[in-house]
Amino acid sequence: MPRKKAFAPHDHESCIDAALDRAAALCARRGARLTELRRQVLELVWRGHQPVGAYDLLARMGRAAPPTVYRALDFLIEHGLVHRIESLNAYVGCDRPEAAHQSQFLICTNCGVAAELDDPDLAAAAARRAAQLGFTVERQTVELRGRCPRCRETRPE
Numbered sequence: 001m002p003r004k005k006a007f008a009p010h011d012h013e014s015c016i017d018a019a020l021d022r023a024a025a026l027c028a029r030r031g032a033r034l035t036e037l038r039r040q041v042l043e044l045v046w047r048g049h050q051p052v053g054a055y056d057l058l059a060r061m062g063r064a065a066p067p068t069v070y071r072a073l074d075f076l077i078e079h080g081l082v083h084r085i086e087s088l089n090a091y092v093g094c095d096r097p098e099a100a101h102q103s104q105f106l107i108c109t110n111c112g113v114a115a116e117l118d119d120p121d122l123a124a125a126a127a128r129r130a131a132q133l134g135f136t137v138e139r140q141t142v143e144l145r146g147r148c149p150r151c152r153e154t155r156p157e
């Protein structure tokens with residue numbers, strides 16, 4: 001099983017570059033406009049693999065009006081470029097926005113890194129069980145908390 005990049009040391013600049021390139025290509029293909037503000041918000045969200053809080057994001061956007069920033073976030077979420085971590089009211093970049101997907105998130109309670117679990121079987125199993133109860137799932141939010149591999153390694157015994 002491939003180790004999630006978010007959990008291992010790596011050159012994060014290349015993550016940011018790749019994310020911005022991906023966004024530009026995706027928007028071009030869909031005829032959507034990646035405005036300078038949207039691009040800036042995306043870059044800020046990709047600052048690290050830790051989800052960025054809404055307030056932090058607004059603060060870093062300087063003079064941009066909050067509704068403008070929220071609209072940019074809505075756009076990025078709609079196109080799958082960014083996911084919202086509901087329990088944290090924070091945002092994190094997605095590294096495979098091309099195909100729509102249900103995300104489950106692994107969130108490290110020590111360093112704050114979040115990674116997508118990418119398990120379609122998990123989402124399908126939850127939807128199937130819900131359907132057995134006559135419940136139609138419209139949206140899934142699965143957020144798992146614990147220790148990432150790096151924080152487990154450094155944990156004092």
Ligand SMILES: [Zn+2]
Pocket residue numbers: 005006010011012013015016049
């Ligand atoms: Zn990275």
Ligand SMILES: [Zn+2]
Pocket residue numbers: 083094095096097101103116
């Ligand atoms: Zn994703």
Ligand SMILES: [Zn+2]
Pocket residue numbers: 108109110111112113147148149150151152
């Ligand atoms: Zn950690």
